[in-house]
Amino acid sequence: MTYDETVDYIESIPKFTTKTSLDHTRRILDRLGHPEEGMKIIHVAGTNGKGSVCAYLNSMLMEGGYRVGLFTSPHLIRINERYQINGETVSDAVFTDAFDRVMAAAKLTMAEGDAHPTYFETLFLMGLLIFREEQADYTILEVGMGGRLDATNVIRRPLASIITSISLDHTEYLGDTIPKIAAEKAGIIKEGVPVIFDGHDREAAGVIRRRAEELGAPCFELTPGMYHVVQTSKKGVTFDLELRAQQAASCRGADGNEECSNAGRTTPDFALAGFMPDGRKTVRLEIPQIAEYQMMNASLAFYTMELLEKDHGIPEEMLAAGLSKMQWPCRMETVLPDVVIDGAHNADGIAEFVRTVEHFHKDQEITLLFSCVRDKRYQDMIRELVEGIRPDRVITTRISGYREVSEDELAELFRDDGAEAVFSEPSPERAFDLGLALKGDGMLFCVGSLYLAGELKAYLNDARRN
Numbered sequence: 001m002t003y004d005e006t007v008d009y010i011e012s013i014p015k016f017t018t019k020t021s022l023d024h025t026r027r028i029l030d031r032l033g034h035p036e037e038g039m040k041i042i043h044v045a046g047t048n049g050k051g052s053v054c055a056y057l058n059s060m061l062m063e064g065g066y067r068v069g070l071f072t073s074p075h076l077i078r079i080n081e082r083y084q085i086n087g088e089t090v091s092d093a094v095f096t097d098a099f100d101r102v103m104a105a106a107k108l109t110m111a112e113g114d115a116h117p118t119y120f121e122t123l124f125l126m127g128l129l130i131f132r133e134e135q136a137d138y139t140i141l142e143v144g145m146g147g148r149l150d151a152t153n154v155i156r157r158p159l160a161s162i163i164t165s166i167s168l169d170h171t172e173y174l175g176d177t178i179p180k181i182a183a184e185k186a187g188i189i190k191e192g193v194p195v196i197f198d199g200h201d202r203e204a205a206g207v208i209r210r211r212a213e214e215l216g217a218p219c220f221e222l223t224p225g226m227y228h229v230v231q232t233s234k235k236g237v238t239f240d241l242e243l244r245a246q247q248a249a250s251c252r253g254a255d256g257n258e259e260c261s262n263a264g265r266t267t268p269d270f271a272l273a274g275f276m277p278d279g280r281k282t283v284r285l286e287i288p289q290i291a292e293y294q295m296m297n298a299s300l301a302f303y304t305m306e307l308l309e310k311d312h313g314i315p316e317e318m319l320a321a322g323l324s325k326m327q328w329p330c331r332m333e334t335v336l337p338d339v340v341i342d343g344a345h346n347a348d349g350i351a352e353f354v355r356t357v358e359h360f361h362k363d364q365e366i367t368l369l370f371s372c373v374r375d376k377r378y379q380d381m382i383r384e385l386v387e388g389i390r391p392d393r394v395i396t397t398r399i400s401g402y403r404e405v406s407e408d409e410l411a412e413l414f415r416d417d418g419a420e421a422v423f424s425e426p427s428p429e430r431a432f433d434l435g436l437a438l439k440g441d442g443m444l445f446c447v448g449s450l451y452l453a454g455e456l457k458a459y460l461n462d463a464r465r466n
Helices: 003-015 022-032 049-064 092-111 119-133 178-188 203-215 294-307 314-325 347-361 378-389 407-414 430-438 450-465
Strands: 041-045 068-071 083-085 140-144 159-163 193-199 219-222 227-233 238-242 280-287 333-338 339-341 366-370 395-396 422-424 443-447
Touching: 003 092, 022 092, 022 140, 022 280, 041 049, 041 178, 041 333, 041 347, 049 068, 049 140, 049 294, 049 314, 068 280, 083 119, 092 119, 119 333, 140 238, 140 378, 159 294, 178 203, 203 219, 219 422, 227 339, 280 294, 280 314, 280 366, 294 314, 333 450, 339 430, 339 450, 347 366, 347 378, 347 443, 366 378, 366 430, 395 407, 395 430, 407 422, 422 430, 430 443
Parallel strands: 041 140, 041 159, 068 140, 159 193, 193 219, 339 443, 366 395, 366 443, 395 422
Antiparallel strands: 068 083, 227 238, 238 280, 333 339
């Protein structure tokens, strides 16, 4: 099949198959010769921030001179974006070749009575083939949804497991409470494999620590008290990260109380070096994102790389340089002067977005461009945006598809919640141009959906080519 035919087929998969098991994925891997075996893999789960953590890891490993495979989702413009080798999207030819081989293996299992692989399962299996063929030194895998039942969880022995912030999202699949969702995310933890996680939510942290204890997995909990802002500007954030020696040899709560039976146990394979006599050391880091919540994502990635230093051998100053060069499209990305696109699309993402924009609203007028899909809690998102930011003007648009919400419905919700200058425009491209015209000397923030972010990025890319 051609590339376009391949994409059309993949996009049609949800229409004729249902969720499969990890055993199903393993049976196809048997036919493919288990390309994952022998790979050095870092596995990343979480509700928000997992893509950013993957991007930070990717940047640090590339800075260290390694060839890195990166698998993330969703894509913004073209489906190939889910697969990168050293920051470059794989070619159409590489993509279609991997698809042909996955489907050949899948047809053999289907002939024995197995189901067709799911959309995400197909893409994940393709990624494993791509990274093996491209001879990646390290592979970074982002979980699609959840963790315990996610196709990526067939990986038996990653170098490390990372769990980012956890909040209520995909509740129809993962559960309707933080502990339930945390249990699904903690499903990626493997026996003896270190798990590094965001411990700011105490309920989620408790679930993760208990699962790590059950499996004898060294756990390393990061909390907001471990990093401190030095400077925030339109170019990014400079902060100090305080590492604690005890954190590297225990499974403790943020309050220092022992909460796991392996607390205080030394973990020589994952020891951190360079601590002061008081068991602490501070590292100054710079990130090119303007959102302060990215400090946690950068810290998770940096801490993981420090733990794995014996494997990769990259000096600390080179890791810091890699962090400062990270690029991750549409996550508080400045695409034009004073124009930012962010893919925040759930409660926690919007809350962090509001905190960032508030910082800049002190000095500048704020224009919002917003759209959302129907299966998100867009009424709550709009209320929080209006109450938290009090934007000077708002433009609503629509994302076409079966889950679309009209720009007029969104505009009316903004007005009902107190926004005064509200404009609606069905075309995202024309809505963006309107935002540029209206923002004046202030800032334009585009938010509400990764689908909106993708459409705007495609529009900007076309404009630059022309």
